[in-house]
Amino acid sequence: MATKKFLLNENDIPTAWYNIVADMVNKPLPPLNPATKQPLNPTDLEPIFVRELIDQELSQERWIDIPDEVRELYKIWRPTPLVRATGLEKALDTPAHIYFKNEGVSPVGSHKLNSALPQAYYNKKQGIKHLTTETGAGQWGAALSFACSVFGLDLDVFMVKVSYNQKPYRRIMMQTWGAQVVASPSDLTEAGRKILARDSHNSGSLGIAISEAVEKAVLDPGARYSLGSVLNHVILHQTVAGLEAEKQMEMAGEYPDVVIGCFGGGSNFSGITFPFLRHKLSEGKDIRVIAAEPESCPKLSRGKFEYDFGDTVGLTPLLPMYTLGHDFQPADIHAGGLRYHGAGTIVSQLRKDGYIDVDDIPQLESFEAGRLFAKTEGTIPAPESTHAIASVIRIANKAKEEGKPCTILFNLSGHGLIDMSAYDQFLAGKMKNYSLSDKEIAISANALEHLVP
Amino acid sequence: MATKKFLLNENDIPTAWYNIVADMVNKPLPPLNPATKQPLNPTDLEPIFVRELIDQELSQERWIDIPDEVRELYKIWRPTPLVRATGLEKALDTPAHIYFKNEGVSPVGSHKLNSALPQAYYNKKQGIKHLTTETGAGQWGAALSFACSVFGLDLDVFMVKVSYNQKPYRRIMMQTWGAQVVASPSDLTEAGRKILARDSHNSGSLGIAISEAVEKAVLDPGARYSLGSVLNHVILHQTVAGLEAEKQMEMAGEYPDVVIGCFGGGSNFSGITFPFLRHKLSEGKDIRVIAAEPESCPKLSRGKFEYDFGDTVGLTPLLPMYTLGHDFQPADIHAGGLRYHGAGTIVSQLRKDGYIDVDDIPQLESFEAGRLFAKTEGTIPAPESTHAIASVIRIANKAKEEGKPCTILFNLSGHGLIDMSAYDQFLAGKMKNYSLSDKEIAISANALEHLVP
Numbered sequence: 001m002a003t004k005k006f007l008l009n010e011n012d013i014p015t016a017w018y019n020i021v022a023d024m025v026n027k028p029l030p031p032l033n034p035a036t037k038q039p040l041n042p043t044d045l046e047p048i049f050v051r052e053l054i055d056q057e058l059s060q061e062r063w064i065d066i067p068d069e070v071r072e073l074y075k076i077w078r079p080t081p082l083v084r085a086t087g088l089e090k091a092l093d094t095p096a097h098i099y100f101k102n103e104g105v106s107p108v109g110s111h112k113l114n115s116a117l118p119q120a121y122y123n124k125k126q127g128i129k130h131l132t133t134e135t136g137a138g139q140w141g142a143a144l145s146f147a148c149s150v151f152g153l154d155l156d157v158f159m160v161k162v163s164y165n166q167k168p169y170r171r172i173m174m175q176t177w178g179a180q181v182v183a184s185p186s187d188l189t190e191a192g193r194k195i196l197a198r199d200s201h202n203s204g205s206l207g208i209a210i211s212e213a214v215e216k217a218v219l220d221p222g223a224r225y226s227l228g229s230v231l232n233h234v235i236l237h238q239t240v241a242g243l244e245a246e247k248q249m250e251m252a253g254e255y256p257d258v259v260i261g262c263f264g265g266g267s268n269f270s271g272i273t274f275p276f277l278r279h280k281l282s283e284g285k286d287i288r289v290i291a292a293e294p295e296s297c298p299k300l301s302r303g304k305f306e307y308d309f310g311d312t313v314g315l316t317p318l319l320p321m322y323t324l325g326h327d328f329q330p331a332d333i334h335a336g337g338l339r340y341h342g343a344g345t346i347v348s349q350l351r352k353d354g355y356i357d358v359d360d361i362p363q364l365e366s367f368e369a370g371r372l373f374a375k376t377e378g379t380i381p382a383p384e385s386t387h388a389i390a391s392v393i394r395i396a397n398k399a400k401e402e403g404k405p406c407t408i409l410f411n412l413s414g415h416g417l418i419d420m421s422a423y424d425q426f427l428a429g430k431m432k433n434y435s436l437s438d439k440e441i442a443i444s445a446n447a448l449e450h451l452v453p
Numbered sequence: 454m455a456t457k458k459f460l461l462n463e464n465d466i467p468t469a470w471y472n473i474v475a476d477m478v479n480k481p482l483p484p485l486n487p488a489t490k491q492p493l494n495p496t497d498l499e500p501i502f503v504r505e506l507i508d509q510e511l512s513q514e515r516w517i518d519i520p521d522e523v524r525e526l527y528k529i530w531r532p533t534p535l536v537r538a539t540g541l542e543k544a545l546d547t548p549a550h551i552y553f554k555n556e557g558v559s560p561v562g563s564h565k566l567n568s569a570l571p572q573a574y575y576n577k578k579q580g581i582k583h584l585t586t587e588t589g590a591g592q593w594g595a596a597l598s599f600a601c602s603v604f605g606l607d608l609d610v611f612m613v614k615v616s617y618n619q620k621p622y623r624r625i626m627m628q629t630w631g632a633q634v635v636a637s638p639s640d641l642t643e644a645g646r647k648i649l650a651r652d653s654h655n656s657g658s659l660g661i662a663i664s665e666a667v668e669k670a671v672l673d674p675g676a677r678y679s680l681g682s683v684l685n686h687v688i689l690h691q692t693v694a695g696l697e698a699e700k701q702m703e704m705a706g707e708y709p710d711v712v713i714g715c716f717g718g719g720s721n722f723s724g725i726t727f728p729f730l731r732h733k734l735s736e737g738k739d740i741r742v743i744a745a746e747p748e749s750c751p752k753l754s755r756g757k758f759e760y761d762f763g764d765t766v767g768l769t770p771l772l773p774m775y776t777l778g779h780d781f782q783p784a785d786i787h788a789g790g791l792r793y794h795g796a797g798t799i800v801s802q803l804r805k806d807g808y809i810d811v812d813d814i815p816q817l818e819s820f821e822a823g824r825l826f827a828k829t830e831g832t833i834p835a836p837e838s839t840h841a842i843a844s845v846i847r848i849a850n851k852a853k854e855e856g857k858p859c860t861i862l863f864n865l866s867g868h869g870l871i872d873m874s875a876y877d878q879f880l881a882g883k884m885k886n887y888s889l890s891d892k893e894i895a896i897s898a899n900a901l902e903h904l905v906p
Contacts (some may be wrong), residue, residue, distance in 0.1 A: 004528035007460055075457035076536075076831050083529075087603070105558055107831025109870065149828045150540070169622070169873035176827050176876050374629050375602045378529050378560025417562065417870045420622035423629045 004086060006248040008079035013071055018239040020274045020346060021232065022062035023281040026353055028232075028345040029320040029452065032307060037451060040317050047218045048225045050126040053119065056233035064236060070118045073150065074240065077106045077113070082248035087376030094396040095405040097254060100412045101245045101272060104379060108173075110414030111268050112143035112228055115237035119226050120147035130154040130223040132216045134184065134209030137163050137336030138170030139382070139414055140228030145177035158184035158192075158212045161204035163336050169418045184209040191215050191313045206340045207312030207326055214315045229265030229337075230310060230319075230344040238271025241411060246275050249409065256287065256409035258395055262387040263291035263300060263358075264337045266344035272411035277355060288357060291347070292391035294338050295360040296331040296434035299324050302360075302441050305352055307451040308342055320452060321348045325444030331434035333363050334422035335383035337413075341444075359391040362433040366390045367426040370416065382414035383422050457539060459701040461532035468519055471692040473727045473799060474685065475515035476734040479806055481685075481798040482773040482905065485760055490904060493770050500671045501678045503579040506572065509686035517689060523571045526603065527693065530559045530566070535701035540829030547849040548858040550707060553865045554698045554725060557832060561626075563867030564721050565596035565681055568690035572679050573600035583607040583676040585669045587637065587662030590616050590789030591623030592835070592867055593681030598630035611637035611645075611665045614657035616789050622871045637662040644668050644766045659793045660765030660779055667768045682718030682790075683763060683772075683797040691724025694864060699728050702862065709740065709862035711848055715840040716744035716753060716811075717790045719797035725864035730808060741810060744800070745844035747791050748813040749784040749887035752777050755813075755894050758805055760904040761795055773905060774801045778897030784887035786816050787875035788836035790866075794897075812844040815886040819843045820879040823869065835867040836875050 021027060030039035045054045056064060066074075085098040103111035123131060131153055135141030141157040148155040157179050164171060164183035174181050184204045185192035191211035195202050202208070210227070217225035227234060242259075249255060259276045261269030269291050279285035291300055299322050308323040310316035323342040330339040343351070350356050370386030372393070373379070381389060388410045399406050416423065425431045474480060483492040498507045509517060519527075538551040556564035576584060584606055588594030594610040601608040610632050617624060617636035624634050637657045638645035644664035648655050655661070663680070670678035680687060695712075702708060712729045714722030722744050732738035744753055752775050761776040763769035776795040783792040796804070803809050823839030825846070826832070834842060841863045852859050869876065878884045 002525075003463055004525070005463060007462065009460065010456055010458060072455075072457070076540075087529075107833075113831075146828075146831050168877070169870065172873040172877045172880070173833060173870070175880055176824055176833055176873075178828060371629055375599075375631060378566075378599050380560075380626060380629055417622065417626070418873075420625040420629075420871075424621070424625045427625070427628055 004084055006082040006251045008244060008247060010075050012244065012247060013074050013078050014066065014240050014243040015071065016063040016065050017236045018243060018275050018278065019059055019062055019064055019236055020278060021060050023278055024349065026349055028349045031317040031319050032451065034314065034318050048214060050122050050128060050224055052122040053233050056236055057231060067121060070121050073117045078240065079244045080105050080241065082245055082252070084252065085377055088373060091372060091376045092393065092396050092400065094400045095403065096396040096399040097405065097407045098392060098396060099249065099252065099409045101241055101409070102412050103241055104412050104415035108142045108146050109417065110139040110143065110382065111238060111241060111271060111411065112140045113146065114240050114271065115228065115234045115267065116143035116147035118237050120144065120151045120153055123224055124151040124153060128153065128222060128224050130220065131226045132156045132213040132223060133226045133228065134158045134206060134213045136160045136206045136339055138167055138174065138418065139337055141179065141181070142170055142173050144226055144228070145174040145179035148179065149177045155179040156216060157181045158186065158209040160184055160206060160209050160336065162332060166421065167418055184212050186212060188212070189215045191315070205312060205329060210311035211313035211315050214311065229267035230342070232346055234267050235270040235344060235346060238267045239274050241271040242273060242275030245272060245409060254407045257406045258288045258290060258408045260290045260292060260388050260391050260408065260410040262338060262384045262413060263293040264384065265340050266347040268411055268413040270344070270347060280355065289355070290357045290359055290391055292359045292361055292387040294333055294335055294387060295362050296333050296436065297324070297339055298360050298436065299341060299343050300351055301358045304445050304448060305348060305452060306448040308448055310342065318451065319345050321345055322351060323448065324441065325447050327447060328444035333434060334419060335366070335387060337384040338387065359394065361387045361390045362435070364431055364433055367423070367431060369393050379412065380416045380423070381412060382416040383419050385413045457537055459535040459704045461697060461700060463528050465697065465700060466524055466527050466531050467693050467696040468524065469516040470519060470689045471696060471728050471731065472512055472515055472517055472689055473731060474513050476731055477802065479802055481802045485771040485904065487767065487771050501667060503575050503581060503677055505575040506686050509689055510684060520574060523574050526570050531693065532697045533558050533694070535698055535705070537705065538830055541826055544825060544829045545846065545849050545853065547853045548856065549849040549852040550858065550860045551845060551849060552702065552705065552862045554694055554862070555865050556694055557865050557868040561595045561599050562870065563592040563596065563835065564691060564694060564724060564864065565593045566600065567693050567724065568681065568687045568720065569596035569600035571690050573597065573604045573606055576677055577604040577606060581606065581675060581677050583673060584679045585609045585666040585676060586679045586681065587611045587659060587666045589613050589659045589792055591620055591627065591871065592790055594632070594634070595623055595626050597679055597681070598627040598632035601632065602630045608632040609669060610634045611639065611662040613637055613659060613662050613789065615785060619874065620871055637665050639665060641665070642668045644768070658765060658782060663764035664766035664768050667764065682720040683795070685799055687720050688723040688797060688799060691720045692727050694724040695726060695728030698725060698862060707860045710859045711741045711743060711861045713743045713745060713841050713844050713861065713863040715791060715837045715866060716746040717837065718793050719800040721864055721866040723797070723800060733808065742808070743810045743812055743844055745812045745814055745840040747786055747788055747840060748815045749786050749889065750777070750792055751813050751889065752794060752796050753804055753811045757898050757901060758801060758905060759901040761901055763795065771904065772798050774798060775804060776901065777894065778900050780900060781897035786887060787872060788819070788840060790837040791840065812847065814840045814843045815888070817884055817886055820876070820884060822846050824879070832865065833869045833876065834865060835869040836872050838866045
């Protein structure tokens, strides 16, 4: 009988994360101090992040050792399986071989724990007692809640209000692990109060929640802020998934022609693709990587490459990114983790340099793909992950049309068990697409300053 | 660094299920035809089950081959990990070594898929087009929904009404995989209509839902009924978990002193314990097995060993079981899968013969244990599984008191992500215990006929 899963041993968990900056032809542009518009001094970040994470954020070293304590905790669920999606292949009647890395088997249900644990670890090591963070759909907040429970850190989670109300189960998960969760915008911060004063019914966004969490952290010297995507050190931690997948593809005796990840801020996408993209950058290997983003939040395909804030209020450094503008208000799609206006700095530079392709996926196409995956492979995918699956299906169908086999790898970033109300809407025929006119895209981008040289 | 998980390869998935009947000193008493009170003729069961499942139900063979097609599907998630619960051990400061078999990693979130797939397979093989079943909390219904999707079978699930209303996410899961789900009691069956006529607000029970599902199946020659616990063939399929765990304990270089499973009808408990109990039966090996049941549904500790119906209305054969009486109405505890009046025939005989110990767990103790497990090991356990964890903690604390190391193995039957509202109540201090007086226990048992010789 054929092998369905490719499993590694705990010894095969990588001992170092891969930092793609070392192999980039054009290095990312530096973050800027928003007041001076000059490149940021690393110490400027110290009220926000601990020193080891700042070092990682700015590092150009190719490999960064994973601390033993973190690697020990990775063993709770890592290595994750690489699975041949034979059921899906059969349903599509495609000559393509489809593999997925199942990051949904983590105890929190997604890939986010890969970065939550090291972030909590480095904060604990520096004597920090208290973290703050934001969360959209709640995948990141859930991961950091468990990580803080392990290291005995207090955690405040600012959860985007629309998700707080729609996804009570994820709020309860965070509370079960011990976090304090508040709906954002809240009246606990100046940023939140300012927004509520303008619009008392504001349903929140990741950008607003980041403003609140950053503000709360910088006002307390024993606290720091923690982010689940976008930043270089987060993406670095996520490469553990792609590095494992590389070994597992070798066990399968194949090498992917295409590697696909859904795209919000870049953590899941970069984690699976960068270890493969490395060989394109360093050896010219012929491999295609695709970021699957929602058509309602198309920063990579239709955004501008400019300096922009990471949050809505403008508390973060200016980052060079493909962005729809930091006051872009994304539609209420169910893939809450993809509702973010900008792409991380590294991904943005690689996109600009032609290394990354993009698929814009309408919401209905994503859920059709997700349901087919559930019916054939069992796991009900997270709304975010369904975007990657839709992109996979496009490639697999093309392979069928052309009668040309190809090998596809994608990251199943998480399961969708907390998002069943979205599937309920889909099954009831009540879900819709949100496409954007060029005019709508232009409005929020107009506010951007032109600081890219 | 120490090993945390013990992982097998797909080749290590067992090739045969273990049938403990072969090794029992006293074989189970036969099921009786309720009309004649005489032992059942196997053909009496043919309107309800397909022939291969009836053969398994009555088999005394020690090993029954797992069909290749089923074993291939087991590869979707099997072998499951055996995990050393080092985080929990540390929190308890116990000399005990605690291992758990993580059946929650299945795509449906529990061990139930171990039997759903072979049941769907054998039905498909005999040309059946349509299955009916009942489900309480929804773990079984979810598993059979995916299994029917794989084999292209129609499925009607009668879901206990209280769960249908409290756990909409599990209903949606079943619908995502393609099943039709109705709240039971329903007006689709004579059994349901009869109960609704007496009590239009009846919130349902597993016993009632079984009556409805059996009735619907027997009226359609192309349909059969499917059950997720209690019966011998279901328990047989579940031994795949314990057989794997045996190999994995060997990898860990230990042998369990105690094996623990939560107890509803017996599928999870028997699956993990019978492959170990085998060595006690056949070689006199010194091993203790414990069934962790809710104190509010204490059939093994306080029920009677008598012939009783498997359902409320009285459509099934009479089975020899420890039972609280088939009209026992269990309290609305959150562990829906444990709200059943009787124990399977095999377990009942083994309990009678002194091979099985019982722990009765109050609801609050179970959730305290579940939360500690979540905070230390990550996975939020299903309310059913928290009973096993509570029992583990009792043993581990005793080991600490006595300063005597011991090795404990338990089955984590599933995760609790669909049951977060229960954790919400627990965290808010709104959960309560339900203990039963001897008088309450006696009332429903009074209706039992005394047919055990």
